[in-house]
Amino acid sequence: MSNWFEKSAFEIREAVAGGTVTAREVATSFLDRIDAVDEKVGAYTQVWHDEALAQADAVDAKIAAGKLVGALAGVPISLKELICTQSGETTCSSKILAGFQSPYDATVTQKLLADDAVVLGKVNMDEFAMGSSTENSAVQKTSNPWDLSRVPGGSSGGSAASVASATSAISFGSDTGGSIRQPAAFCGCVGLKPTYGRVSRYGLVAFASSLDQIGPLTRDVRDAALAMNVISGKDPRDATSADLPAEDFTKKLGDSIAGLKIGLPKEYFVDALGSEVRALVEKATKVLEDQGAEIVEVSLPHTEYAVSVYYIVAPAEASANLARFDGVRYGFRHPDAKNVSEMYVKTKSEGFGEEVQRRIMLGTYVLSSGYYDAYYLKAQKVRTLITQDFDEAFKACDIILTPTTPSTAFTMGEKSNDPLEMYLNDIFTISANLAGIPGISLPCGTSASGLPVGFQLLSKAFDEATLLQTAHCYEQHADVNLGIPNL
Amino acid sequence: MSTISRSDVAYVAGLAQLDMDEAATERLVAEMNSILDYMAKLNELDTESVEPMMHAMALTNVFREDEVTPSLPRELALRGAPTHDDEYFTVPKILDAEGGGA
Numbered sequence: 080m081s082n083w084f085e086k087s088a089f090e091i092r093e094a095v096a097g098g099t100v101t102a103r104e105v106a107t108s109f110l111d112r113i114d115a116v117d118e119k120v121g122a123y124t125q126v127w128h129d130e131a132l133a134q135a136d137a138v139d140a141k142i143a144a145g146k147l148v149g150a151l152a153g154v155p156i157s158l159k160e161l162i163c164t165q166s167g168e169t170t171c172s173s174k175i176l177a178g179f180q181s182p183y184d185a186t187v188t189q190k191l192l193a194d195d196a197v198v199l200g201k202v203n204m205d206e207f208a209m210g211s212s213t214e215n216s217a218v219q220k221t222s223n224p225w226d227l228s229r230v231p232g233g234s235s236g237g238s239a240a241s242v243a244s245a246t247s248a249i250s251f252g253s254d255t256g257g258s259i260r261q262p263a264a265f266c267g268c269v270g271l272k273p274t275y276g277r278v279s280r281y282g283l284v285a286f287a288s289s290l291d292q293i294g295p296l297t298r299d300v301r302d303a304a305l306a307m308n309v310i311s312g313k314d315p316r317d318a319t320s321a322d323l324p325a326e327d328f329t330k331k332l333g334d335s336i337a338g339l340k341i342g343l344p345k346e347y348f349v350d351a352l353g354s355e356v357r358a359l360v361e362k363a364t365k366v367l368e369d370q371g372a373e374i375v376e377v378s379l380p381h382t383e384y385a386v387s388v389y390y391i392v393a394p395a396e397a398s399a400n401l402a403r404f405d406g407v408r409y410g411f412r413h414p415d416a417k418n419v420s421e422m423y424v425k426t427k428s429e430g431f432g433e434e435v436q437r438r439i440m441l442g443t444y445v446l447s448s449g450y451y452d453a454y455y456l457k458a459q460k461v462r463t464l465i466t467q468d469f470d471e472a473f474k475a476c477d478i479i480l481t482p483t484t485p486s487t488a489f490t491m492g493e494k495s496n497d498p499l500e501m502y503l504n505d506i507f508t509i510s511a512n513l514a515g516i517p518g519i520s521l522p523c524g525t526s527a528s529g530l531p532v533g534f535q536l537l538s539k540a541f542d543e544a545t546l547l548q549t550a551h552c553y554e555q556h557a558d559v560n561l562g563i564p565n566l
Numbered sequence: 567m568s569t570i571s572r573s574d575v576a577y578v579a580g581l582a583q584l585d586m587d588e589a590a591t592e593r594l595v596a597e598m599n600s601i602l603d604y605m606a607k608l609n610e611l612d613t614e615s616v617e618p619m620m621h622a623m624a625l626t627n628v629f630r631e632d633e634v635t636p637s638l639p640r641e642l643a644l645r646g647a648p649t650h651d652d653e654y655f656t657v658p659k660i661l662d663a664e665g666g667g668a
Contacts, residue, residue, distance in 0.1 A: 182642035275622035289622050318628040319621075387605040398582065405583075407655050412648035419660045420583075428585040436584055440575070440594060441601065443582040457608050459618035464611070466619060499600055515622030540623065 083108035085563060088154045088248040088302040095153030098142060102135035102153030106197050109155040113199065113246045116566040121221040122231075122241035124160055125167045126200040131155070134197045141195070149194030150309050156191065157202045157247035159238050160218075162293065163282035164188050164201070171284050172216040173206045175430030176410045185282020186314045187251060187293050194309045199247055202237030206432045207401065208258055208286045210234050211504045214495050215434045222491075223266060224564045225530055229488040232262030238296045239266035243531075245563050249297050249306050253283055255290045256389050257483075257508025260520035263296050264483035264533025267522045267561040269550070270296045271303045274540045275515035276321035279314030287396035288319075290389075290512040300551040303519065304328040307543060323541065331548035337371030339549065342476030346382035347507055353486045355526045360482045360534045363523040366557045367480070367549065377472040377479065381464045382510060388465065389509040390502055391445050391458035397435075398442025404430065437498060466514040469537075478549050479537040481507050483520040487530035507535060517543050519550050522561055531561055570598045 083091065083105045094100045110128055117123050138153050158164060161171045163181035165188075170176045184192070191198070205215035213221045213236025221236045223229040224244040231240040235252025239262035242250050252259045254272035263270025271294045278293045285291060295306035307328040314320045343364065348357065368374050406412035406426035413425035431439065445454035472479060485506060494501045511518040517540070520533040538546040575594045579586040586594065644650040649657075 179646055182638055182645060289620075315630065319623070319625065321623065381611075384608060384611065387608050390601065391605060402583075406648060407657055408643075409646035410648075416658050419657045422658050423583045424585050427583050431584075436590075437594065437597060439582050439584065440578055441598060444570075444574075444578045444598065447578060447581060454602075454605065456618055457613060458605075459620060460613035460616040461608055461611060463616050463619040464613070498597055499604055502601075512622075 082112070084112040084245045086248070087298050088151065088305060091154050091248055092150070092152055092305070095138065096142065096148050102138040102197060103132060105153050106131050106135040106155055106199070109199055109246060109248070116244055117246055119222065119227060119566055120224050120240050120244045120246070121219050122202050122237045122244065122246060123157070123200050124170070124172065124203050124218050124237065127167055127198060130166055131197050131199050138195045138197065149196070150305060151191065151194045151196035154196050154248050155199050156196045157199050157238065157241050157250040158188065159235055159250070159252045160201050160204050161208060161253060161284040162187060162251060163284065164198070166198070167201060169201070169284065170218065171207050172204045172218045173430065173432065173435070174217045174411060175404045175426070179410050181282070183282065186279035186316060187310050188282060190310050191251070196309075202241050202250060204237055205234035206435050207284070207397070208234040208253055208255055209397070209434050209438055211257070211261055211501055212489070212494065213237065213262075214491060215432060217432050220491070223488045224566060225267065226488065229490050229530070230265070232265035232488060234258040235296065236262045239263050239268055239270065242266070242268045242296045242298060243564065244566060249295050249302055251293055251306075251310070252296055253291055253293050254512065255286050255393060256512050257505045259294045259296060260483050260508050260518055260533070260535060261505065263520040265488040265531065267525075267531030267533075268296050268298060269300055269303050269519065269521055270294065271307065271519045271543075272511060272517060273307065273311065273543060274321070274517045276319055277517070277541065277543065278310050279312070279317040279320045281314055281316035285400040287393040288400065289396060290393060300521070300547055300554050301329065301332060304332060304547045321541065326544065328543055328547055331544045332551045334548050335371060336367065336549055336552045339372045339478065340375055340476040341367055341372045341549070342375050342377035342472055342479045344377050344379040344382065344472065344479060344481060346379050347481040351485050351506065352482055356482050356484070356486060356532050359524040359532045360480075363534045363553060363557065364480055366553055370552055370556055375476055377475055379468040379472055379510065381461065381468050384461050385465055385510045385513060386502060386506055388458045388461045388513060389505070390441070391454050392462065392513070394438040394442030395446050395455050396442070398439045398446065401431070401435065401439055434498070462513050465510055469510070469514045469516060473539050477538070477545060481535045481537070483507060483533040483535040487526050487532060511537055516540050517546055519546055521550050521553060522559055523557065524559055525561065570595055570602065
């Protein structure tokens with residue numbers, strides 16, 4: 080029999096609820112796996128051995144007592160370091176929040192615990208979610224499980240590395256410009272960014288509030304749908320969460336996609352796209368066409384402006400959000416300050432890493448008097464144009480198909496000296512955040528050197544059901560099974 | 567758009583409450599110029615008649631009844647603070663001893 084850590088969340092939940100295995104056995108299998116391989120991968124920043132086993136025992140006790148169990152009963156999960164948990168620490172992989180214990184659980188954390196998931200611990204990320212390689216973590220390095228000399232992507236690099244190395248069945252990350260989808264592509268797992276407003280942001284430490292969404296990284300599409308069933312919904316504590324009726328995101332899994340229109344935006348199939356990635360994305364398109372989808376060309380004419388818009392809007396919002404880390408109410412305070420203003424400056428200068436300071440500087444600059452209209456207002460106007468592009472394109476198609484990233488995972492240090500080059504890595508993912516629409520990245524094969532390649536599907540806002548249906552159809556009919564890397 | 571000078575970086579660092587030494591200032595002048603040059607691309611577009619997008623989803627004001635609900639217990643709210651007393655967060659003095667404003 081294969082190990083429990085190799086199973087999907089769906090299989091685990093069925094087996095636990097059906098009594099063929101205890102939640103404790105499953106949790107132990109994953110904890111042993113963490114002990115065996117995570118020293119090499121470095122996905123986990125905190126492993127909650129005792130607490131995970133206690134949670135698993137509580138699930139087993141419910142089952143023994145004949146009580147109903149939740150939709151993720153006994154499923155071992157991990158949480159990105161910026162999702163607040165009363166247990167353990169919530170550090171955002173930053174020195175400024177080292178040792179910080181959140182006084183409350185994020186809404187997503189509450190929902191996962193209420194549905195009987197077992198939290199194994201927290202996973203690494205780029206500091207405050209700013210980065211595309213997880214190299215900006217102030218805590219530790221995380222490697223790509225397929226090639227330890229390469230990055231796992233970011234900012235949810237710990238989440239992707241953990242799911243790919245089978246040290247959690249589902250990991251919850253956040254996506255502001257591609258931070259779930261890009262690492263999912265680099266590590267060969269499924270990563271879903273929901274529609275803005277689908278999932279509560281209460282207890283998600285804010286990076287760019289008009290772009291951030293929490294979403295799942297999973298081994299397959301069905302697990303992503305299951306996870307969405309648990310975490311979605313209106314939350315009175317997040318006024319931007321959408322007030323929509325509860326939805327079963329698995330409802331269209333298995334439905335035919337015959338007649339579905341899939342648009343290929345010509346602006347995404349450009350020179351910057353590597354030839355190996357292009358070939359595999361074209362192969363993925365063919366799989367969907369063979370299942371009856373109609374492939375059409377669409378145009379998203381303002382695509383080339385998306386990186387500029389994003390790197391104005393996101394740092395602007397970040398510079399406001401991160402002002403709260405001033406050494407007064409939580410986290411690090413510089414010990415040598417003669418007065419309060421010196422305390423602010425010393426605390427921030429020592430507490431924030433280089434990339435975070437760079438973005439605070441950019442954000443402060445574009446919002447500063449005299450530059451607001453030229454940069455921030457201009458960017459918000461172009462954001463409107465980018466969103467209108469999608470509105471137009473979705474008149475001609477139901478789903479848009481693109482590559483997730485221009486290339487496969489790069490080596491550590493390869494892009495860390497040139498911030499702009501690192502930013503351009505997000506070129507295919509950030510438009511979805513700007514427009515607020517959902518996107519999913521799925522594995523579509525491996526490069527000649529054995530690195531995973533992903534492609535992305537995008538849908539209209541709040542149409543995750545069709546997005547998941549299409550992704551699931553692909554997964555069922557494509558001959559892509561990356562398995563688990565040798566570690 | 568414009569070119570960033572060393573004094574611009576120093577000014578913005580002041581607004582952002584960040585302490586930039588010589589080396590960091592030098593580095594940021596180069597990096598911010600390179601990034602903002604790239605962003606100058608946006609000037610290719612005529613956006614005169616375009617409305618700015620302030621929210622990802624169209625939202626109207628979200629109202630709720632003004633009811634008292636339990637809030638975070640004080641002990642928990644104070645727990646993460648570097649220093650606090652029984653009721654408040656505490657900080658170093660706001661005016662320095664020489665009488666100058668902080």
